[in-house]
Amino acid sequence: MRETQILPLVVIALVAALVSVVAMWSLDRSGQGVDLTKTVRGTDAFIEWKLVTTWPKGLPGLGAAPENFARRVNEASGGRLRIKVFGAGEIVPPFEVFDAVSRRVAEAGHGASYYWKGKIPAAVFYTAVPFGMTAQEANGWLHYGGGLALWRELYEPFGVVPFAGGSTGVQMAGWFNKRLNTREDLAGLKMRIPGLAGEVFDAAGGSAVRIAGGEVYTSMQTGVIDAVEWVGPYNDRTLGLMEVGDYYYYPGWHEPGAMLEIIVNKEALAALPEDLQAIVTVAARATNGDMLDDFTAHNSESLEILLTDFPLDCFLHDDVMDILYEESQVAVAALIDADPMAAKIAASYFDFFQRVRTYHEISERAYLNGRDRVMPPVSFTE
Numbered sequence: 289m290r291e292t293q294i295l296p297l298v299v300i301a302l303v304a305a306l307v308s309v310v311a312m313w314s315l316d317r318s319g320q321g322v323d324l325t326k327t328v329r330g331t332d333a334f335i336e337w338k339l340v341t342t343w344p345k346g347l348p349g350l351g352a353a354p355e356n357f358a359r360r361v362n363e364a365s366g367g368r369l370r371i372k373v374f375g376a377g378e379i380v381p382p383f384e385v386f387d388a389v390s391r392r393v394a395e396a397g398h399g400a401s402y403y404w405k406g407k408i409p410a411a412v413f414y415t416a417v418p419f420g421m422t423a424q425e426a427n428g429w430l431h432y433g434g435g436l437a438l439w440r441e442l443y444e445p446f447g448v449v450p451f452a453g454g455s456t457g458v459q460m461a462g463w464f465n466k467r468l469n470t471r472e473d474l475a476g477l478k479m480r481i482p483g484l485a486g487e488v489f490d491a492a493g494g495s496a497v498r499i500a501g502g503e504v505y506t507s508m509q510t511g512v513i514d515a516v517e518w519v520g521p522y523n524d525r526t527l528g529l530m531e532v533g534d535y536y537y538y539p540g541w542h543e544p545g546a547m548l549e550i551i552v553n554k555e556a557l558a559a560l561p562e563d564l565q566a567i568v569t570v571a572a573r574a575t576n577g578d579m580l581d582d583f584t585a586h587n588s589e590s591l592e593i594l595l596t597d598f599p600l601d602c603f604l605h606d607d608v609m610d611i612l613y614e615e616s617q618v619a620v621a622a623l624i625d626a627d628p629m630a631a632k633i634a635a636s637y638f639d640f641f642q643r644v645r646t647y648h649e650i651s652e653r654a655y656l657n658g659r660d661r662v663m664p665p666v667s668f669t670e
């Protein structure tokens with residue numbers, strides 16, 4: 289065979305080999321035989337999801353989590369699953385996020401489960417229980433103590449799949465327009481405070497008001513409310529609450545480890561190839577951990593800035609803490625009595641809580657006490 293006859297055959301063989309390698313790589317990578325050549329050309333082989341949030345668009349901290357989740361999914365999937373984030377009010381109002389995901393108006397959402405307590409009373413366990421678990425404890429319960437499985441069972445009738453979507457750590461008790469010296473000072477106080485803690489605040493003599501984050505500054509400024517709890521130094525500075533509140537009380541008895549949620553429409557999730565489902569799960573887990581890191585770093589930074597011109601000398605008086613604890617006990621008992629699913633979740637939650645408290649006596653608390661004894665922390669209240 290002459291050289292001029294061999295060359296075209298070699299070229300054909302090389303092209304055939306290249307095509308088969310690309311085809312095998314595509315099948316292997318997707319696991320579902322997705323035509324990646326279309327993805328590469330940016331035509332019709334990608335899936336687009338809408339994610340609605342309860343936060344104002346662009347809010348640091350709470351609002352950064354859904355943006356980070358979307359970016360992680362987009363990057364890890366090589367653009368095969370593209371999530372677009374919409375702030376509160378852009379598609380639906382903040383308190384309609386759960387319904388929007390349930391009805392698949394949007395495929396995903398980010399918010400706090402206690403916003404849905406009117407529809408799902410037991411949902412409060414997945415944001416915060418007053419005087420309950422810290423972020424570290426709650427994460428242990430969720431991921432290794434059965435908490436997440438019960439959360440999935442709770443949302444199942446609504447076609448919604450929850451994932452832990454971040455935690456703020458211990459919050460502040462909130463901004464008040466007067467000092468709280470005794471439990472009587474709570475009487476008649478109108479406060480923005482959601483969840484089970486809102487019921488506790490009512491029972492303790494106050495009046496809880498339901499207001500989304502985007503409206504708390506104006507409500508405080510115009511006197512619609514006398515007090516507001518939002519998050520802590522980082523996100524409270526973002527909303528400018530030091531301009532409208534006189535006294536900044538701590539600690540956050542009502543939200544000791546406030547957990548956020550990423551929620552996904554069940555059918556939309558099930559329709560994804562398995563590798564994209566895994567990417568959603570891993571991105572949610574990464575977002576959950578990252579938010580606590582974000583708040584730990586930025587709360588410390590913001591506290592330092594606040595302390596330069598704001599007297600942070602308001603530790604909640606024992607008498608106020610006592611009445612809030614007493615009413616918290618009553619509120620949790622009433623919730624358990626009224627709702628079998630709340631009773632089931634509470635049994636799991638408090639069983640874990642008891643065990644982890646014992647463990648933390650000889651770990652977290654013992655270490656912090658030991659550290660403080662040899663190296664006393666700087667106090668700003670003296």
Ligand code: CA
Nearest residue numbers: 517518519543
């Ligand atoms: Ca809060």
